Amino acid sequence: MIGDLPTDIPRGFTAFAEWSACLVYILLLRKRFTPPILALSLGLGLGLLWAVQTFAGGLPIALWTAGMAMAVAAMFGVVVVCADVSTREAGYFTARAFVLAELVASLHWQLYSYAVDQGFTGVGIQVGLLVLVYGAAFTAAYLIERRHFPPDQRLDVDRRGLLSAASIAAVTFLMSNVSFVSSNTPFSAQFGPEIFYIRTLVDLAGYVALYAQQGQRLELQRAVEVEAMNRMLRSQHEQYLHSKRNIDIVHRKYHDLKHFVTAIRSENDPDAKASYLDQLEESIQGYGAQVETGNAVLDTILTSRTAQCAELGITLTCVVDGAALSFMDAMGLSALFGNALDNAIESSATLPDPENRLVRVAVYTQNSLVLVRFENYHVGDLEFDDGIPRTTKGDALNHGYGLRNMRQVVEGYGGSLTVHAESGWFVVRALIPLPER
Known part of the structure; x- marks a missing residue:
């Protein structure tokens, strides 16, 4: 049959x-x-x-x-x-x-x-x-x-x-x-x-x-x-070494300042004394800039990045209400702000014109949302994949995790993260709902 x-x-x-x-x-x-x-x-x-x-x-x-x-x-x-x-x-x-x-x-x-x-x-x-x-x-x-x-x-x-x-x-x-x-x-x-x-x-x-x-x-x-993850751990170790070098620089700067103070005290010429004071002010720029946002974790992150920007000739502008992000844990804040600022600084440091080395950070509340915005001047075209720019590094398989981690952090708090380029600026914007009290 x-x-x-x-x-x-x-x-x-x-x-x-x-x-x-x-x-x-x-x-x-x-x-x-x-x-x-x-x-x-x-x-x-x-x-x-x-x-x-x-x-x-x-x-x-x-x-x-x-x-x-x-x-x-x-x-x-x-x-x-x-x-x-x-x-x-x-x-x-x-x-x-x-x-x-x-x-x-x-x-x-x-x-x-x-x-x-x-x-x-x-x-x-x-x-x-x-x-x-x-x-x-x-x-x-x-x-x-x-x-x-x-x-x-x-x-x-x-x-x-x-x-x-x-x-x-x-x-x-x-x-x-x-x-x-x-x-x-x-x-x-x-x-x-x-x-x-x-x-x-x-x-x-x-x-x-x-x-x-x-x-x-x-x-x-x-x-x-x-x-x-192993590369991130190695990067954290390198950041520790960088912080140690900064401490050594501060110690050397302190040693030099003692000589400046001695020279200023012994100088009788007002013009020479004014010149010494100008040199002193210029030499300590970027070393005593403590960013205060109302959030201890953000203060540490932004202060360290401010010193890094000063060393690279990048202007970092911060208008940040840190208290608005008090509901986020330290790991989330570090992943969000650390990755965003590292990407912006890396991109800005390669610009040939020092006038274009600009990075802006803003955090403020609007209604029941916290708005987080990162901006840096950008030159060139970007290709996007699933709303995230494709990495410009040659080894694409091993790069491009920063923005994905940022999106994961923001979505973990019920928010959304968008990335786009507008009028020569690269903009990363996060909208995070405030938790109900």
């Missing part, structure tokens, strides 16, 4: 499998719309996939691959419309969804063919198995994939990752369906049960390969994050 069963899965079942696979990954990602609009978009997506599969089913066998390419394009459109991801990320998830859909559809049809061979026929058996297999398989896929795609983690799909996923999906599709296209190949099966088994097994292998690929990507990303 199984020999009479068509090896090609009904197009309606295939469309529903493709839509369900897209739904699995859309649920794991950030959504582009509110739930009502998302539900409408998903409904339209199901209709689109159904129409594409119905149209492809009427094409001659020579255009069968082209019909499947149309279905993949429709799946890509559903992911792009419903999920808040980039085009590259949408392509990556479309490849994964396509293999998952092929696997589940093939598994259902193989089980149904076995039921028919055992004498269980009828629409009820077919639909019952569809609900059971599709429901269990896609639910299991969601639970398994949730470990690999946490909602608070960036995807960072690069070109190599996209090409690798697309290649695995293409090879899986071709090898699993070669028996359907032609039975005269070294990899083709001759009988129905063999065709079903090969198709399901190859699809399973493709899905496992994609799952392992994502696991490897996560391991690599974790290794990069650990290395970044």
